[in-house]
Amino acid sequence: MVTVSDIKVSIKNLYKIFGADPKPMVAKVEGGMSKAELLEKHGHVLGLKDVNIDIKAREIQVIMGLSGSGKSTLIRHINRLIEPTAGEIVVDGQNVLDMSEDELLEFRRFRASMVFQKFGLLPHRTVAQNAAYGLTIQGSDKNEALERSQRWIDRVGLSGFENHYPAQLSGGMQQRVGLARALATDAEILLMDEAFSALDPLIRTDMQDVLLGLQEELHKTIIFITHDLDEALRIGDNIVILRDGAVIQKGSPQDIVLNPADDYVSDFIKDINRARVLEVGSVMDTKAIKTGIKIDVETPIEEAMQLMLEKDKKPARVVKDDKVVGSVTIDAMIKAIARPKHGSGNKNYK
Numbered sequence: 001m002v003t004v005s006d007i008k009v010s011i012k013n014l015y016k017i018f019g020a021d022p023k024p025m026v027a028k029v030e031g032g033m034s035k036a037e038l039l040e041k042h043g044h045v046l047g048l049k050d051v052n053i054d055i056k057a058r059e060i061q062v063i064m065g066l067s068g069s070g071k072s073t074l075i076r077h078i079n080r081l082i083e084p085t086a087g088e089i090v091v092d093g094q095n096v097l098d099m100s101e102d103e104l105l106e107f108r109r110f111r112a113s114m115v116f117q118k119f120g121l122l123p124h125r126t127v128a129q130n131a132a133y134g135l136t137i138q139g140s141d142k143n144e145a146l147e148r149s150q151r152w153i154d155r156v157g158l159s160g161f162e163n164h165y166p167a168q169l170s171g172g173m174q175q176r177v178g179l180a181r182a183l184a185t186d187a188e189i190l191l192m193d194e195a196f197s198a199l200d201p202l203i204r205t206d207m208q209d210v211l212l213g214l215q216e217e218l219h220k221t222i223i224f225i226t227h228d229l230d231e232a233l234r235i236g237d238n239i240v241i242l243r244d245g246a247v248i249q250k251g252s253p254q255d256i257v258l259n260p261a262d263d264y265v266s267d268f269i270k271d272i273n274r275a276r277v278l279e280v281g282s283v284m285d286t287k288a289i290k291t292g293i294k295i296d297v298e299t300p301i302e303e304a305m306q307l308m309l310e311k312d313k314k315p316a317r318v319v320k321d322d323k324v325v326g327s328v329t330i331d332a333m334i335k336a337i338a339r340p341k342h343g344s345g346n347k348n349y350k
């Protein structure tokens with residue numbers, strides 16, 4: 001059961017409308033006016049429409065949607081870089097709209113760290129100085145900041161690169177610095193807006209591994225934005241899908257894959273193809289069970305999942321040469337499709 005204290009960030013009835021006189025537009029949107037109509041008839045842009053999300057503490061909440069669906073607008077409300085047209089953002093029980101300037105500054109420095117798509121590093125500062133930057137603006141003494149951030153440089157696999165400048169690093173390494181800087185602040189909330197989207201696919205997967213490895217230890221509340229389904233399924237404990245500023249679906253990766261809410265979501269899902277490649281043997285548990293349908297160890301996950309969904313969705317027995325060698329669940333297969341085994345997160349470049 002979810003208790004209130006499990007909820008770290010609660011977004012309530014949030015509306016954002018861009019334009020000269022946005023407030024009166026809320027009623028129109030509430031009345032069912034579409035984004036296109038609002039723009040055409042009233043010259044206002046619908047950014048967010050009645051968004052309600054409870055983000056659980058210590059989990060990764062993914063916000064997914066196509067470009068222009070409102071993802072950045074949404075995440076920027078959490079640390080109030082954007083003022084809502086209507087609604088509330090409650091963090092640890094406190095409405096960020098009630099925060100004074102000072103409280104807000106403190107909130108951004110100590111409680112919610114941002115990791116940017118373009119890395120946001122200072123070009124004329126070294127890796128060490130960049131990583132220490134968040135601590136410096138928290139008011140830490142320079143040497144103390146460098147000392148404390150060293151741990152995070154090591155942790156993201158950049159030991160030995162302390163005195164390099166950002167331009168001397170690859171994109172993936174620059175983003176490791178961005179991550180180290182955010183982590184060094186000790187903030188409980190990480191806001192990541194397409195943080196890995198600028199990276200090449202392999203490097204991107206690497207960074208996902210780094211993040212997942214760190215998260216196993218750190219249990220931060222991470223709000224992670226992406227327009228990429230594979231990434232969303234891999235990273236997210238929970239996923240929210242946005243379209244035209246509205247929430248289309250909320251759920252676990254499993255919920256999304258098994259029950260896409262509409263064609264927009266199905267469209268995202270249809271490109272998953274690892275299920276065709278992976279075999280049941282790669283995801284089975286060697287624990288044998290006594291009941292359940294029998295599936296050959298070499299059956300592709302896609303096919304096995306179909307069989308199990310048609311049947312009773314219960315765990316199946318995995319057989320090899322007519323012998324039961326283990327068991328497999330739908331859950332395990334979905335995890336494998338979405339989230340292959342990940343590493344320790346301290347992969348080094350040397």
Ligand SMILES: Nc1ncnc2c1ncn2[C@@H]1O[C@H](COP(=O)(O)OP(=O)(O)O)[C@@H](O)[C@H]1O
Nearest residue numbers: 018045046047066067068069070071072073074
């Ligand atoms: N400052 C702004 N003024 C007008 N429209 C904006 C502004 N910021 C964002 N928008 C519009 O709001 C919608 C959501 O944008 P955004 O949150 O950036 O989407 P995403 O991050 O999902 O690509 C888009 O239609 C965008 O054009």
Ligand SMILES: [Mg+2]
Nearest residue numbers: 071072073194
């Ligand atoms: Mg964006």
